[in-house]
Amino acid sequence: MVKAERIRIYDVARVAGVSVATASKALNDTGRMTEETRRRVKQTAAALGFRPNAMARALTQQRSFTIGLLTNDTYGRFTLPVMAGVSEALVDQGVSVFLCGIEDDAALARLHLDAMLDKQVDGIIATGKRIDRRLPVDLSHLPVPVVYAFTEGPDDAVTLVSDDAQGAREATQWLAQIGRKALVHITGPESFVSVAARAGAFRAVAGRGAQVLHGPWSEAWGHAAIAKLWDGDAPRPDGIFCGNDQIARGVVDALRERNVEVPGDVSVIGFDNWEIVAAATRPPLTTIDMNLKELGREAGRLILDLAEGKPVEPGIRKLPCKLVLRQSCGGDAIAVRNQEEMLQES
Amino acid sequence: MVKAERIRIYDVARVAGVSVATASKALNDTGRMTEETRRRVKQTAAALGFRPNAMARALTQQRSFTIGLLTNDTYGRFTLPVMAGVSEALVDQGVSVFLCGIEDDAALARLHLDAMLDKQVDGIIATGKRIDRRLPVDLSHLPVPVVYAFTEGPDDAVTLVSDDAQGAREATQWLAQIGRKALVHITGPESFVSVAARAGAFRAVAGRGAQVLHGPWSEAWGHAAIAKLWDGDAPRPDGIFCGNDQIARGVVDALRERNVEVPGDVSVIGFDNWEIVAAATRPPLTTIDMNLKELGREAGRLILDLAEGKPVEPGIRKLPCKLVLRQSCGGDAIAVRNQEEMLQES
DNA sequence: CCTCAATGGAAAACCCTTTTCTCAATATTG
DNA sequence: CAATATTGAGAAAAGGGTTTTCCATTGAGG
Numbered sequence A, B: 001m002v003k004a005e006r007i008r009i010y011d012v013a014r015v016a017g018v019s020v021a022t023a024s025k026a027l028n029d030t031g032r033m034t035e036e037t038r039r040r041v042k043q044t045a046a047a048l049g050f051r052p053n054a055m056a057r058a059l060t061q062q063r064s065f066t067i068g069l070l071t072n073d074t075y076g077r078f079t080l081p082v083m084a085g086v087s088e089a090l091v092d093q094g095v096s097v098f099l100c101g102i103e104d105d106a107a108l109a110r111l112h113l114d115a116m117l118d119k120q121v122d123g124i125i126a127t128g129k130r131i132d133r134r135l136p137v138d139l140s141h142l143p144v145p146v147v148y149a150f151t152e153g154p155d156d157a158v159t160l161v162s163d164d165a166q167g168a169r170e171a172t173q174w175l176a177q178i179g180r181k182a183l184v185h186i187t188g189p190e191s192f193v194s195v196a197a198r199a200g201a202f203r204a205v206a207g208r209g210a211q212v213l214h215g216p217w218s219e220a221w222g223h224a225a226i227a228k229l230w231d232g233d234a235p236r237p238d239g240i241f242c243g244n245d246q247i248a249r250g251v252v253d254a255l256r257e258r259n260v261e262v263p264g265d266v267s268v269i270g271f272d273n274w275e276i277v278a279a280a281t282r283p284p285l286t287t288i289d290m291n292l293k294e295l296g297r298e299a300g301r302l303i304l305d306l307a308e309g310k311p312v313e314p315g316i317r318k319l320p321c322k323l324v325l326r327q328s329c330g331g332d333a334i335a336v337r338n339q340e341e342m343l344q345e346s
Numbered sequence C: 001c002c003t004c005a006a007t008g009g010a011a012a013a014c015c016c017t018t019t020t021c022t023c024a025a026t027a028t029t030g
Numbered sequence D: 001c002a003a004t005a006t007t008g009a010g011a012a013a014a015g016g017g018t019t020t021t022c023c024a025t026t027g028a029g030g
Helices: A009-016 A020-028 A035-048 A054-061 A079-091 A106-118 A164-177 A193-206 A219-231 A245-257 A292-307 A332-345 B009-016 B020-027 B035-048 B054-061 B079-091 B106-118 B164-177 B193-206 B219-231 B245-257 B292-307 B332-345
Strands: A066-071 A096-101 A123-130 A146-151 A158-162 A183-187 A211-214 A239-242 A267-271 A286-289 A315-319 A322-324 B066-071 B096-101 B123-130 B146-151 B158-162 B183-187 B211-214 B239-242 B267-271 B286-289 B315-319 B322-324
Touching: A009 A020, A009 A035, A020 A035, A054 B054, A066 A079, A066 A106, A066 A292, A079 A096, A079 A123, A079 A292, A079 B096, A079 B106, A096 A106, A096 B066, A096 B079, A096 B106, A106 B079, A106 B096, A123 A292, A146 A292, A158 A164, A158 A292, A164 A183, A164 A193, A164 A239, A164 A267, A164 A286, A164 A322, A183 A193, A183 A219, A183 A245, A193 A211, A211 A219, A219 A245, A239 A245, A245 A267, A292 A315, B009 B020, B009 B035, B020 B035, B066 B079, B066 B106, B066 B292, B079 B096, B079 B123, B079 B292, B096 B106, B123 B292, B146 B292, B158 B164, B158 B292, B164 B183, B164 B193, B164 B239, B164 B267, B164 B286, B164 B322, B183 B193, B183 B219, B183 B245, B193 B211, B211 B219, B219 B245, B239 B245, B245 B267, B292 B315
Parallel strands: A066 A096, A066 A123, A123 A146, A146 A158, A158 A315, A183 A211, A183 A239, A239 A267, A267 A286, B066 B096, B066 B123, B123 B146, B146 B158, B158 B315, B183 B211, B183 B239, B239 B267, B267 B286
Antiparallel strands: A096 B096, A286 A322, B286 B322
């Protein structure tokens, strides 16, 4: 650690032979001066490695160039991609992000929230692990704007979620497209709004009679569901769309244990594109990606607009999911053909 | 969003009928005044919901009450627990944490670092996914203190790592203790320092002839290693210590496929205690936990001490790992007996 | 010579807390 | 009963570096 003297705008001004006022205006592209002066100041600043002190800047601009990200997602399954997107959208603007993990503890949430408000954050992004649950803290009367990403907020809030129905549609249509006829959806607990949305879209494509099985979000449930389907007398499916990648992994493992070929006999699609699960499955999972990083980027852009006082339409924005092809689904020939068609169209 | 006027110390002073100077002193337990006055001011502040503006405070105290956490761990496997610990240690002191994910991009790292320095962070914690690799940015001549946690730093730095050798020793000793005789260590690439440390400790306990197999950090390698061990003519092990939980999962799955009972015939121990892997394995993995959260807490405490100018001894601090018992290892009776003994001793 | 535009500078504003210094009032001492 | 010490509390400045406002200077054109 070296207590190097920081270069101040005063130094830049002195070296460039102008006043601090002119230096400031030169660097911020405001005020009036010859291009030559502006260029010289900028050059000097660059040469000296001048970087404006954000704290001093905050004084005059009423902005701290910091935002807070509040999450109750301990594993980071959803938060990390969102965070990465948020950061990416903001770092270029010199905005840094406070990350606060609050688990489901209201007191802890309050503590973090207060600490951030004390630091005059320009805005807060609330994010969670479930789009139909709220964080254990009320963010609706804060002195700063709030964007909700992948968590529920008040009706008049700016909220970003992934489009579960569209994602489920993509998956189901893909199964149909590669020739699977008997489709089943093995998914999470009915109480989740996203489960209902996905199941609804699945039925809309697969036919109202298509079977939907609900259970916990676990590999074990994937196993159990396959046991239920294969050990009974009912006709067996040849296409299985799972509510998340963990269930899908359980399903694939269970099928392999029964010597059912994936994707030869049965095609399986997951949901989440959680690399760590999807890539380790044998064969690797074709799955739906929720584009959480893009969701984060959008959240970053929105909170920035709000912080700058730009108008932002409140309401729920659904961002599209996309199908990620690996090997658990087969139909590669069709996949290639379709991609070629898409290329030709564009 | 409600632009509620923030309560300033001026307001507290007015309501309490004292000057701002007195109010400040009352709230900070400095200066001289009657207990009655101090109490009245504090009560007023609480009643009005006064919270000091951290930015103004930073002006006089030369501290921003923020620290930065720099990481290149995209999945958050290591970062998230560390981050949780750091936060936990700091939030009570009113310190907030900037999280910056820099992947392995030096330019991005620089960008984040500059943004944080501009905001006058009181210190920086560098963290990574590997203790023998450095972040792609030089942190050795910054105007603020740095603590390295789970990543390599300069020799004269304050560095925190988990004690790989001790963790491996715990695991191997446990296998020996429950009666396993033929031990094998299936682990990651030799190039990792932690792999060497763990392998060394394994050999020290299991005997110099005990086999160590190196491969990638994947489930697939776990499978492949079992194939190698079981398909050859060599005597088969009855205790397997794995370099991480993913390998261990591959091992357990491969053994099940060969109808080898875990833990009946073979005991398996993992490393990392990555819930999402360890708990989903059938049977759930007994594994070594690196206490990353505690490591984060310690990093938080250290950076705080450094920020306050307290002396901190430089060097590498190794924090102990601990064995987490689940079902892949068996020896439950022994486990219970030992725990009872420990209870009696304490 | 006057006016105007262009350029650049001096100084205030920005924000709110903490700290220093001072003073009055009371207590203590010789 | 002075003279000194102690206590309680307030006024004002410091703390920080940038941005912004407004004014001064210069040179050109009328």
